[in-house]
Amino acid sequence: NAGVTQTPKFRVLKTGQSMTLLCAQDMNHEYMYWYRQDPGMGLRLIHYSVGEGTTAKGEVPDGYNVSRLKKQNFLLGLESAAPSQTSVYFCASSYVQREETQYFGPGTRLLVL
Amino acid sequence: QKEVEQDPGPLSVPEGAIVSLNCTYSNSAFQYFMWYRQYSRKGPELLMYTYSSGNKEDGRFTAQVDKSSKYISLFIRDSQPSDSATYLCASFDTGRRALTFGSGTRLQVQP
Numbered sequence: 020n021a022g023v024t025q026t027p028k029f030r031v032l033k034t035g036q037s038m039t040l041l042c043a044q045d046m047n048h049e050y051m052y053w054y055r056q057d058p059g060m061g062l063r064l065i066h067y068s069v070g071e072g073t074t075a076k077g078e079v080p081d082g083y084n085v086s087r088l089k090k091q092n093f094l095l096g097l098e099s100a101a102p103s104q105t106s107v108y109f110c111a112s113s114y115v116q117r118e119e120t121q122y123f124g125p126g127t128r129l130l131v132l
Numbered sequence: 133q134k135e136v137e138q139d140p141g142p143l144s145v146p147e148g149a150i151v152s153l154n155c156t157y158s159n160s161a162f163q164y165f166m167w168y169r170q171y172s173r174k175g176p177e178l179l180m181y182t183y184s185s186g187n188k189e190d191g192r193f194t195a196q197v198d199k200s201s202k203y204i205s206l207f208i209r210d211s212q213p214s215d216s217a218t219y220l221c222a223s224f225d226t227g228r229r230a231l232t233f234g235s236g237t238r239l240q241v242q243p
Contacts, residue, residue: 023175059140059235060235061134061136061138061220061233061234061235061236062176062220062222062233063233064230064231077230078230109175109176118224118229118231119164119166119181119224119226119231120166120178120181121178121231122178123168123175123176123177124175125174125175126173126174126175128173
């Protein structure tokens with residue numbers, strides 16, 4: 020099992036450009052999450068999904084959109100990147116009965132110039 | 133005020149030392165408490181998980197929760213250089229269904 024995988028590992032964007040981060044999990048988890056990690060701030064939840072076709076906002080959703088068309092995939096989109104979105108992005112997943120135990124991917128480092 | 137506070141360190145100890153990592157939290161609704169380990173440029177991995185107050189032991193690691201003082205601890209016995217990482221404490225609010233993380237403590241175990 021690969022667990023949670025993320026694509027790409029690293030990306031540089033110019034302000035105003037758009038991109039999509041892809042997360043995939045092979046553990047048949049119902050719930051999936053997108054977090055960002057910034058120095059001194061810990062991990063903060065951007066959006067999450069409790070099932071295929073459903074998404075919800077987390078703590079810091081502004082500037083991001085998400086989609087969950089398939090149970091195993093969760094996409095995070097930046098429509099118009101800003102320097103404030105420079106961060107490390109982590110995807111996570113969990114079983115519906117065990118939301119408190121989340122399994123994380125390796126992360127995507129994003130630099131917005 | 134952050135709901136979960138954690139000293140960022142860095143904490144440097146010699147190999148074989150007992151390490152104590154601590155967090156405090158403010159939300160009384162937190163029921164589950166986790167410790168994640170994060171190696172440099174990697175994703176967090178779940179290390180320990182406890183429900184409510186009490187201790188939980190797993191090999192060299194012991195997690196302790198004191199809900200009366202809102203204090204979370206992780207003890208590492210016989211620390212090894214391979215334990216060098218950032219340790220994140222986290223708490224789960226079953227009402228909000230959200231995981232709240234501390235900012236992490238960086239640990240360096242010197243050979």
